[in-house]
Structures are given as structure tokens and as C-alpha cells.
Amino acid sequence: MPVSLIFTVLNEAHSIRAVLDTIAAQTVLPDEVVVCDGGSTDATVSLLQSETRFPLRVISEAGANISRGRNLAIAAARHEIIACTDAGVRLNAEWLEKLVAPWSHIDDGRRTTDDGSERSSVVRRPSSPDWSAGFFLPDPHGTFEIALSATVMPELRDIRPETFLPSSRSIAFLKSAWKQVGGYPEWLDYCEDLVFDLELHKACGPFVFAPKAIAYFRPRGSMRSFFKQYYLYARGDGKSNLWLKRHLLRYGTYLVAFPLLLVLMIMLPGEWKLLPLAGLLAGVAAYTRTPYRRLANLGKGLPLGEMLKAVLLVPAIRVVGDVAKMIGYPVGVIWRLRQ
Numbered sequence: 558m559p560v561s562l563i564f565t566v567l568n569e570a571h572s573i574r575a576v577l578d579t580i581a582a583q584t585v586l587p588d589e590v591v592v593c594d595g596g597s598t599d600a601t602v603s604l605l606q607s608e609t610r611f612p613l614r615v616i617s618e619a620g621a622n623i624s625r626g627r628n629l630a631i632a633a634a635r636h637e638i639i640a641c642t643d644a645g646v647r648l649n650a651e652w653l654e655k656l657v658a659p660w661s662h663i664d665d666g667r668r669t670t671d672d673g674s675e676r677s678s679v680v681r682r683p684s685s686p687d688w689s690a691g692f693f694l695p696d697p698h699g700t701f702e703i704a705l706s707a708t709v710m711p712e713l714r715d716i717r718p719e720t721f722l723p724s725s726r727s728i729a730f731l732k733s734a735w736k737q738v739g740g741y742p743e744w745l746d747y748c749e750d751l752v753f754d755l756e757l758h759k760a761c762g763p764f765v766f767a768p769k770a771i772a773y774f775r776p777r778g779s780m781r782s783f784f785k786q787y788y789l790y791a792r793g794d795g796k797s798n799l800w801l802k803r804h805l806l807r808y809g810t811y812l813v814a815f816p817l818l819l820v821l822m823i824m825l826p827g828e829w830k831l832l833p834l835a836g837l838l839a840g841v842a843a844y845t846r847t848p849y850r851r852l853a854n855l856g857k858g859l860p861l862g863e864m865l866k867a868v869l870l871v872p873a874i875r876v877v878g879d880v881a882k883m884i885g886y887p888v889g890v891i892w893r894l895r896q
Contacts (some may be wrong), residue, residue: 558728560657562587562642565626569644579648581610581685582849591634592628593618596861624741624749627725631735639735643726647696647773655770657727659686664700687761688736691727691770692716694743699777700863704870705776705783707852709878715847718766725750727772734761780877787881793880795889804886807879814840845871 562580566573580590588652589612594602596619598624605615616633618625631639638660640653695706725741726751738756757764775781794800818840821833848871856864 558638558662559588559636560585560630560640560653561636562590562625562640563592563630563634564642565593565595565621565645566596566601566605566628567597568599568601570601570604571598573604575647576642576644577605577608577610579646579650579652582650583648583653584651585657586611587640588612588636589614589615589634591630593621593630595619595623595626599647607853608798616876617838618883622746622749624743624745624810628740628743629654631730631732631740634732637732638729641725641727641734642772643774646693646726646776649769649771649773652691652727652770652772654689655767655857656689658767659689659765666875679704686763686765688717688728688730688757689765689770690721690773691765692724692727692768693724693727693772693774695855696773696775698778700859700867701780701870702776702778703859704852704867705854705869705874707867708848708871708874710776710851712851712854713768716766716768718891719763721766722751722754723764724772725753727770730757735811736809742797745793747789748797748799751799752797759893780874784877785872787878791882791885792889792892795886797889798895799892805895806881809884810840811879811883832879841872844852844875848875 564576580587590608592605592613592615594605594615595615599835602615602617605613614633616629618629621629627641638657640656642648642652654847677802695702695710697706718803734757737830738760740753747753762884765834777786791804794804814838818833818837822830825833849868852867852871
């Protein structure tokens with residue numbers, strides 16, 4: 558079956574070549590690429606329009622958020638299978654082939670009529686999925702980005718497909734399924750792909766996991782930009798009423814459990830102080846165990862001094878991310894209640 562690949566852009570002139578080059582290097586090329594530009598003021602659109610290695614169309618709507626842009630691109634796509642990624646990523650060579658493999662047996666129903674024209678209607682087997690999910694890995698540059706990747710980015714071994722909510726930087730679905738769930742939620746500026754995932758799962762059942770369909774993307778390059786990113790993610794959680802228990806657990810950890818342990822360390826006499834201290838150290842160890850395991854892989858080749866820096870950065874990144882979430886979540890909740 559033919560495949561439409563879609564993504565959105567906004568002032569991506571500095572990075573758009575990377576994704577275009579990796580699309581051109583795919584073992585299976587998309588039958589078309591549809592890109593929605595949200596109002597770029599740099600050379601993004603001209604760079605896209607100069608692409609000749611595969612069919613590419615650009616549509617534009619100034620001010621469109623990422624949900625709106627994806628919906629516009631999907632609506633303009635000519636084919637039933639939609640593959641979705643993001644600008645600023647690198648796709649491994651087999652990304653599209655592995656991502657759309659679940660539909661490789663589907664007959665697109667193209668038939669030549671007596672007058673020589675073609676008619677097309679999708680002929681699916683009952684076992685055909687409505688969506689598939691690839692994976693994503695970090696593409697870090699420098700010690701901070703390595704530490705950040707280790708702290709917040711899962712490895713494949715961390716993924717349970719039955720509970721995994723894929724990022725829309727590496728996902729494919731039928732256009733009919735997209736219509737069924739009403740598309741991406743245009744009222745959300747962040748976490749829109751998670752809401753879309755949940756609606757697809759509810760309406761269409763589980764996805765087919767394609768772990769070899771990998772999109773590589775660069776994490777944030779500074780603590781400030783990371784804080785803003787996680788603030789906006791948590792604000793999106795609050796707007797869409799996602800992960801209430803997780804956020805309550807975070808508030809309980811930082812505002813109740815941690816202060817209580819500190820008070821006990823101050824007030825308890827003598828050797829009794831070791832009990833809350835042991836509890837505190839156990840909590841820190843549990844909180845950083847998985848990031849340090851990932852760091853052992855991502856940090857291979859780092860000089861000793863840079864590795865020690867990354868080790869110290871991990872708990873700091875944890876705390877900064879949690880504080881950003883604790884600030885952002887109630888802002889989103891207030892927005893939702895007002896709406």
C-alpha cells in the first residue's frame with residue numbers, strides 16, 4: 558500500500574536537511590511527504606520546496622500549533638497509511654520499512670475499470686492493525702545532553718509495549734483511524750500525542766510495536782531549556798487531566814516525605830538519626846538507579862572528569878524536572894477548570 562509521511566515545521570532551516578537526508582536514505586521511500594509549515598520566517602519553506610529526491614508538498618497556516626499542523630497535513634495526504642515524524646530528527650534507514658510492515662500484506666484494492674481508469678478501495682484482513690509504533694533514542698551532543706538523556710529517556714529494555722504511549726515522532730496509523738478519533742487535539746499545545754495515543758487505543762485497540770523503527774532526536778542543551786520543556790509538559794498533563802496519581806506522588810515525596818525525613822534527622826537523638834538518613838539515601842538510590850544504568854551505556858568513551866560531571870548532573874536534572882512539573886501541573890489544571 559502507498560504511504561504518506563507527514564510532519565510539521567516552524568523555523569527549522571538549521572535542522573531540516575538532516576530529516577530530509579534520512580528520508581531520502583530510507584530502504585522504502587514514502588509515496589509522498591506532506592509538510593505543514595506553521596509560519597516560518599527563515600528559509601525552511603524554500604529548502605523544503607527545493608527537495609527533489611522524493612515527492613514533497615508543503616502546506617502553510619501561520620500560527621498553527623503542532624496538532625493543527627498534523628491534522629492539516631493528514632487531511633491533505635492522499636494515502637490511507639500515514640507515517641508521522643518530527644522535524645529535527647534523524648531516522649534510521651529501516652524506519653519506514655519497519656514502521657509500515659504490519660500493512661505489507663494489505664491489498665489497496667486498485668482495479669482498472671473497462672474505461673481504463675483506476676478505482677481504489679482498501680481491502681484489509683481482519684488481523685490488520687489500525688496503528689503501529691516505532692521507538693526513539695537520544696542523539697546527545699556533550700556531557701549535559703548525555704546526562705539528560707540518561708535521566709529522562711527510556712531504553713528499549715524499559716519499555717512495556719502494553720503500557721507504552723508512543724511519541725508522534727515515530728508512529729504510523731490508518732487515516733480512517735485518525736478520522737475515527739477526531740484527529741490530534743488542537744486545543745492542546747503539549748502532550749497532544751499522548752492524548753491521541755489514548756484515544757487510538759480506546760477506539761482501535763493495541764498498536765503493533767516496531768522497535769527497529771528508530772527516530773533519533775537531540776535533547777535539550779541546557780538546564781533552563783529542560784526546565785521550560787518539563788514545565789510545558791506538566792502544564793499539558795494538567796490541561797488534559799493526565800497522570801494525576803503520578804503528580805500527587807511527586808508532591809507527596811517532595812512536600813511530605815522528604816521534609817519529614819529531614820525533621821527526624823534533626824530531632825531524633827544519637828544513633829536514631831541513622832534511620833531517617835538511611836531512608837533518605839535509599840530513596841535517592843532508587844530514584845537514580847535507572848538513570849545511572851543508562852549513563853553507563855551512553856557515557857562510554859567520556860573522559861573520567863566528564864563522566865563524574867555527568868554522574869553529578871543526574872540527581873540535579875531529576876530535581877529540576879520534578880520542580881518544573883510541580884509548577885506546571887497546577888497551571889494546567891487551573892486552565893482546564895476555567896475552560
